[in-house]
Every structure is written in C-alpha cells, then in structure tokens.
Amino acid sequence: MTSGRSLNRYLLFITLAYFTLGFVHIGFALSGLLCMTIPFVLVFRDRKKSWCQGYCPRAQFFDLFRKTGDTAKTPGFLLERKTRDLVLSYFCMNLFFIAASTMMVAAGNMAPIDRVRILIIFEIPFAMPQLLSQPVLPPALLHFSYRIYSMMTTSFLVGTLLALLYRPRTWCRVCPVSTMSDRVLKNVIQTSREA
Numbered sequence: 001m002t003s004g005r006s007l008n009r010y011l012l013f014i015t016l017a018y019f020t021l022g023f024v025h026i027g028f029a030l031s032g033l034l035c036m037t038i039p040f041v042l043v044f045r046d047r048k049k050s051w052c053q054g055y056c057p058r059a060q061f062f063d064l065f066r067k068t069g070d071t072a073k074t075p076g077f078l079l080e081r082k083t084r085d086l087v088l089s090y091f092c093m094n095l096f097f098i099a100a101s102t103m104m105v106a107a108g109n110m111a112p113i114d115r116v117r118i119l120i121i122f123e124i125p126f127a128m129p130q131l132l133s134q135p136v137l138p139p140a141l142l143h144f145s146y147r148i149y150s151m152m153t154t155s156f157l158v159g160t161l162l163a164l165l166y167r168p169r170t171w172c173r174v175c176p177v178s179t180m181s182d183r184v185l186k187n188v189i190q191t192s193r194e195a
C-alpha cells in the first residue's frame with residue numbers, strides 16, 4: 001500500500017501547476033496566499049509544523065534534486081539565525097510593498113505593474129502570455145496578483161538554485177514560513193503551558 005509520505009511526493013505537482021497556471025491567467029497566482037496561511041493554521045491545530053513536515057508542495061519539488069553522491073556542504077552563513085532574520089525581514093518588506101502599492105493602484109495613484117519582478121526590482125524582459133483573457137481583473141487585483149506571483153517566483157528560483165548547489169531542502173533553512181512557524185509555535189506552546 002502506498003504510504004501517506006509517498007503520496008505527499010505528488011504534491012510537487014501543485015508547485016508545477018501554480019507556475020504554469022500563471023501563464024493561463026494571472027488570477028491563479030492568488031492561490032499562493034494559501035501557502036502563506038495554511039502552514040499557520042496547521043501550527044495552531046497540530047502544535048507542530050505539519051506543513052513543513054509533510055505537505056509543502058515546494059519542498060516536495062526541491063526533493064527532486066536529491067543527489068546520489070556527496071552533496072556540497074551548506075554554507076555556514078545559511079545556518080545562522082541572522083540570515084533567517086534577514087530573509088524574514090525581506091519577506092515582510094516585500095509584503096508591505098505589495099500591500100502599499102496595491103492600495104495606491106486601488107486609489108488611482110499608480111498604474112498596475114503587470115510584469116513579473118524578481119527580488120522586487122528586476123523585471124523579467126517579457127510580458128507573461130495570458131491564455132485566458134477572462135475574467136478581466138480590476139487594476140488593483142491585477143497588480144496584487146502579479147506581485148504575489150513575483151514573490152513566489154523569487155523564492156522558488158532561489159530555493160531551486162540552493163537545491164541544485166547544496167541539499168534539496170537548503171531553502172528551508174531560511175524560509176520565512178518556517179521561521180515564522182517556529183516563532184508562532186513557541187508562543188502557542190508557551191501560552192498553553194501558562195494556561
């Protein structure tokens with residue numbers, strides 16, 4: 001019988017589907033918000049990082065890069081707390097920019113940016129083909145969708161590069177979802193002990 005863990009491997013197709021569907025209609029990018037909320041729902045429910053331990057589609061994708069021989073050692077700086085904090089700060093700053101720019105677009109003070117940008121500023125040199133022209137998104141939602149897709153693409157590319165260079169899940173060392181889950185978990189456990 002196929003174990004739950006081996007079934008989880010198929011979750012990697014969610015990662016592939018996510019990035020492919022962005023080329024069909026950018027509105028699908030909004031599903032990336034699930035990857036930012038479900039991990040925390042599970043932390044509260046299970047009192048452990050169930051998402052990271054079994055369900056994360058991205059980690060399942062990184063596992064494709066398992067090597068048979070020796071793997072290069074993860075550089076020390078990626079294991080340091082300050083690197084995790086730095087990546088978390090970048091993530092929060094990115095979310096802040098996304099929220100602020102979306103509000104500006106909604107208020108009519110800025111045109112939507114309908115291009116994918118890597119690391120916030122580096123625009124990819126082509127417009128994403130959109131195989132579905134409907135539904136036409138309101139400007140603010142269009143902008144928000146592209147920004148979420150950009151953020152997901154950036155972390156995916158960095159994670160894939162790290163997986164190619166080092167161990168498959170090297171990205172998990174600095175992943176902001178993991179860092180925040182650790183902190184939420186610590187607080188949840190602490191609160192339940194004090195209760």
Ligand code: SF4
Pocket residue numbers: 039051052053056057058059169171172173175176177178
């Ligand atoms: S650390 Fe991030 S990439 Fe790794 S399993 Fe958890 S959520 Fe997924």
